[in-house]
Amino acid sequence: MQKTFNPIERLRAPEFTRDWGLTLGVNPADERIYNANLQLSDKKLNAVKYDLSRYERGDGFTGTRNILSHHQAWRGWTVTDQLSVTTSDSGSISGLYLRPSVDLSKKLSFLKDYVVGATYSLERNKQMDRKADSVTGTSFEFNTWSVYLKSPEKNPNHWGMSFMTRENSYPYGRSLIRGDRSRNFNLYADFLKNPHHQLHFNATYRRLQILDSAITTQTSDNSILGRAEYIVNEWKGFLRGNALYEVGSGQQQKLNYTYLQVPAGTGQYAWIDYNNDGIQQLSEFVLAQFQDQAQYIRVYTPTNEYVRATYTTLNYSVTLTPKSIIGKGERPLPGCWPE
Structure with a gap:
């Protein structure tokens, strides 16, 4: 693909550059991508697959990715695993992106086909700057372990629960x-058995423990996130609506703000020197009453400080569609004109 090519719609997956160890935003360049794969499978959908890809850019970046995937089902046991290894080189930076994952589950026939399982995944993206002899700021690593129990998804009403632990590593010197x-x-x-009244519920409790305060600016914290959504569809679609309730608590990055002067009429705020000292203070900026006084805008900047935050959100909507209960040839409701 040439550097000057400009697609009308998105050409690749949103995480295409991330999968190759690149930042989300890269400058246009001539590109060449080579792919090859080999797969062995049987009638029971057990399969082993190997993918080999190479990515070359005109700016000097080259990458090679190897992916080995496997799926096996036997006597109620199911294992799905994948190993992805990506190596890259862009001259001054060399990278290794390791991504193994495995999901092992068992269908419990004596418990109405409930499923119990465990998963493990790791992502280690280490980008080494040869000149600085250290890892770059975009390097990262995290691994997760989880166990879960869930009812059969084929049931109209189904539920599940899981416990997961995750560790995050950050760049520091030559290591993560x-x-x-x-x-x-x-x-x-999810309660979906009744097509006219459906309910979705999801709640998560999280406990964060800081292992090294020199690596991260966050603090230990307990948080909870909850979400409930109710959907109604009655009288052949005459009444449709949904209500969404969310509640959460945790940490939020503290923001500082300041005011910048812009051409008159293009801002939102005005400065009034209440104490006549000629020094702008945050408490002296107010919303402009007249357009010619709007000479300042408010600009927010993030800080390294985190503060406790809670939020509650309630959204709802109701739609009435008389047409759905007024058929052809039927008498319209009082005050309504037939089409």
Whole structure:
């Protein structure tokens, strides 16, 4: 693909550059991609697959990715695993992106086909700057362990719960150092048996533990996230609506703000020197009452400080469609004109 090519719609997956160890935003360049794969499978959908890809850019970046995937089902046991290894080189930076994952589950026939399982995944993206002899700021690593129990998804009403632990590592010198660990418990349920009244519920409790305060600016914290959604569809679609309720608590990055002067009429705020000292103070900026006084805008900047935050959200909508209950040839409702 040439550098000057400009697609009308998105050409690749959103995480295409991330999969190759690149930043999300890269400058246009001539590109060449080579792919080859080999797969062995049987009638029971057990399969082993190998993918080999090479990515070359005109700016000097080259990458090679190897992916080995496997799926096996035997006597109620199911194992799905994948190993992805990506090596890259862009001259001054060399990278290794390691991504193994495995999911092992068992269908419990004596418990109405409930499924119990465990998963493990690791992502280690280490980009080494040869000139600075250190890892780059975009390097990262995290690994997760989880166990779960869930009802059969084929049931109209189903539920599940899981426990997961995750460790995050951050760049420090020439290595990636563990900075924090979180433990998460999740419970969800979907009640879909009644087509006219449906309910979705999801709740997560998270406990964050800081392992090295020199690596991360976060602090140990307990948080909870909850979400419930109710959907109604009655009288052949005459009444449709949904209500969404969310509640959460945790840490939020503290923001500082300042005011910048812009051409008159293009801002939102005005400065009034209440104490006549000629010095702009944050408490002296107010919303402009007249357009010619709007000479300042408010600009937010993130800080390295985190503060406790809670939020509650309630959204709802109701739609009435009389047409759905007024058929052809039927008498319209009072005050309504037939089409």
